[in-house]
Amino acid sequence: MTKILAPGDTVGILGGGQLGRMLALAAARLGLNCHIFEPQPSPPAGQVAHRVTTADYDDHAALRAFAGSVDVVTFEFENIPLGVLDTIESVTNIYPPQKALAVSQDRVAEKGFLTDLGFQVAPYAPVDTPADFDAAVAITGTPAILKTRRFGYDGKGQLKVTEEAISDALRDLMQSAPCVLESFVDFTREISVIGARNPDGQVACFDPGENVHKNGILSTTTVPAQLTAAQRTDAVILTGRIMNALNYVGVMGVELFVTPAGLLVNEIAPRVHNSGHWTQNGCVIDQFEQHIRAVAGWPMGDARRHSNVTMTNLIGNAVQDIDGLRGDPDVALHLYGKAEVRAGRKMGHSNRITGPA
Amino acid sequence: MTKILAPGDTVGILGGGQLGRMLALAAARLGLNCHIFEPQPSPPAGQVAHRVTTADYDDHAALRAFAGSVDVVTFEFENIPLGVLDTIESVTNIYPPQKALAVSQDRVAEKGFLTDLGFQVAPYAPVDTPADFDAAVAITGTPAILKTRRFGYDGKGQLKVTEEAISDALRDLMQSAPCVLESFVDFTREISVIGARNPDGQVACFDPGENVHKNGILSTTTVPAQLTAAQRTDAVILTGRIMNALNYVGVMGVELFVTPAGLLVNEIAPRVHNSGHWTQNGCVIDQFEQHIRAVAGWPMGDARRHSNVTMTNLIGNAVQDIDGLRGDPDVALHLYGKAEVRAGRKMGHSNRITGPA
Numbered sequence: 001m002t003k004i005l006a007p008g009d010t011v012g013i014l015g016g017g018q019l020g021r022m023l024a025l026a027a028a029r030l031g032l033n034c035h036i037f038e039p040q041p042s043p044p045a046g047q048v049a050h051r052v053t054t055a056d057y058d059d060h061a062a063l064r065a066f067a068g069s070v071d072v073v074t075f076e077f078e079n080i081p082l083g084v085l086d087t088i089e090s091v092t093n094i095y096p097p098q099k100a101l102a103v104s105q106d107r108v109a110e111k112g113f114l115t116d117l118g119f120q121v122a123p124y125a126p127v128d129t130p131a132d133f134d135a136a137v138a139i140t141g142t143p144a145i146l147k148t149r150r151f152g153y154d155g156k157g158q159l160k161v162t163e164e165a166i167s168d169a170l171r172d173l174m175q176s177a178p179c180v181l182e183s184f185v186d187f188t189r190e191i192s193v194i195g196a197r198n199p200d201g202q203v204a205c206f207d208p209g210e211n212v213h214k215n216g217i218l219s220t221t222t223v224p225a226q227l228t229a230a231q232r233t234d235a236v237i238l239t240g241r242i243m244n245a246l247n248y249v250g251v252m253g254v255e256l257f258v259t260p261a262g263l264l265v266n267e268i269a270p271r272v273h274n275s276g277h278w279t280q281n282g283c284v285i286d287q288f289e290q291h292i293r294a295v296a297g298w299p300m301g302d303a304r305r306h307s308n309v310t311m312t313n314l315i316g317n318a319v320q321d322i323d324g325l326r327g328d329p330d331v332a333l334h335l336y337g338k339a340e341v342r343a344g345r346k347m348g349h350s351n352r353i354t355g356p357a
Numbered sequence: 358m359t360k361i362l363a364p365g366d367t368v369g370i371l372g373g374g375q376l377g378r379m380l381a382l383a384a385a386r387l388g389l390n391c392h393i394f395e396p397q398p399s400p401p402a403g404q405v406a407h408r409v410t411t412a413d414y415d416d417h418a419a420l421r422a423f424a425g426s427v428d429v430v431t432f433e434f435e436n437i438p439l440g441v442l443d444t445i446e447s448v449t450n451i452y453p454p455q456k457a458l459a460v461s462q463d464r465v466a467e468k469g470f471l472t473d474l475g476f477q478v479a480p481y482a483p484v485d486t487p488a489d490f491d492a493a494v495a496i497t498g499t500p501a502i503l504k505t506r507r508f509g510y511d512g513k514g515q516l517k518v519t520e521e522a523i524s525d526a527l528r529d530l531m532q533s534a535p536c537v538l539e540s541f542v543d544f545t546r547e548i549s550v551i552g553a554r555n556p557d558g559q560v561a562c563f564d565p566g567e568n569v570h571k572n573g574i575l576s577t578t579t580v581p582a583q584l585t586a587a588q589r590t591d592a593v594i595l596t597g598r599i600m601n602a603l604n605y606v607g608v609m610g611v612e613l614f615v616t617p618a619g620l621l622v623n624e625i626a627p628r629v630h631n632s633g634h635w636t637q638n639g640c641v642i643d644q645f646e647q648h649i650r651a652v653a654g655w656p657m658g659d660a661r662r663h664s665n666v667t668m669t670n671l672i673g674n675a676v677q678d679i680d681g682l683r684g685d686p687d688v689a690l691h692l693y694g695k696a697e698v699r700a701g702r703k704m705g706h707s708n709r710i711t712g713p714a
Contacts (some may be wrong), residue, residue: 165359
């Protein structure tokens, strides 16, 4: 049973990073409280939340107390141990649903799910041990990318495969964890669709954004993406079908490759997504509010776009660019309250308005 | 000396109501922390702030400790005892400046300041005691409005004067506090300009909004206001001149009457203003972020408007309207996290998008 949250009710969020922080800010706009569960002390989301629990994910007593103190639970990242969700679901609802998390946590399960729905993915093959490599590369060809099946993000746990021989680095990666080998996709562009679905099955998708990655980390998202009307429609319909198939509740990011052979699904993220940050300044209702609305059992907000936007991540020392950005009349800044600058760390982002939609 | 705040620095806010709450949310977007000072326990702003001090305004030790813990102080309401500001200024900067507060706290000082600048105000006369009434009404004529010089808001401390005789209610009001009698202005419409100015003297004004009051409380603000281009320009220039004359830092609300004889200044509010809430969904940078930018010594954000908006206050039981409003695709809801609904209490507001600007 879905509870429709009322002002003063509390959303529990697993994870206290920048996504949790921006979810908490959106919840506050709607008069909802947030309770953050995060193992690290002083998380960015904690600065703007009603309450913070600092405990490890294997502390099931703390998880139960957390779940008992809130009206619904959601999460800001997908690498949550599934046992955590079982504990929470014994107490209260958790959205997005476990199945979405299970599918997205395992690249092989994810690709199986997507191909079962009839969508194209890059040719792939599981590589449980180095002994599987030769058969896998026979399927994918080269170049290909070897990825751990689980827990990869921002380019971590990935190596490019340029020849059929196994290098030492590839062998180390294969021995560290079960992997999957994926054909390298020669894409025209990378896009993503940020969709949302509520417990009544109401779906709203934002316009596709066009993404540029650098060193495996998202660098910029630009809307509108350079797409034909048919591609745009296909991308949105595909996202809706994925969410419906999972009986999904919340915001989902669907990353797609645009290729001469059509759209390939790269991966799905069962959470608010970095490539949806542009919605904060391009739409009246942004992805964070959409997610809170969905898990709160509210109607979906309108996803229409009033402005064209380029979002740029401020990574590591790039946060020093804020001196120039804050004086730029076309830029809205979003900073995450992280005290320490580290290489590769997402410190904030800028949304540059490039014109009316 | 103005300190330019950096991410991780802290803004102190006197007052923990909905305006402080929305200021704290804007500060969080910019990576700044907030420390709220508020006599009442569990203030709406405290739910989203880094830190809260619960103490009375006459607790000068608490004020000094508060001021010492932050990088700049600002306030969400103008009825702060001036002695509070002296204590804070002995420790750190406070914006907007004391002079703006002193002028806006006293309706007679305010009208003197405005007429000295050459602006039109309604004919008025101080009424320190009931003995002053006859001379005052000779200046203003009837109908007129008797108002306390200080501490009035949302129609409180006001009575309409329809004849030259003194009723019991008028006598009670005159005996309760020093008053001012103002001519009743037969206006075509009420508008307000939300302006912002930073320590470098950079000024940015949002488009004028058109206000409708009910029972002395703001009910709706609509942008664009129905004004001629000349009226629009006059209203904005006038606001800039007021801010420059006060060497102002922060956001100011200037309420104006549009009359056949031109613009009359009704009152100025040295703070973010209810009639500026539309900027949250009509502009990329809203009034709350502008205020934080100004007091943080940052450049002013662009004040351009991307959408037409009608803001409607949700007062008292009107908050029950949210069931309908949250399903309306043209509406963004903003709720203040107030637990108890009371008659006349501002519980939230809705911003209805009525089209592109």
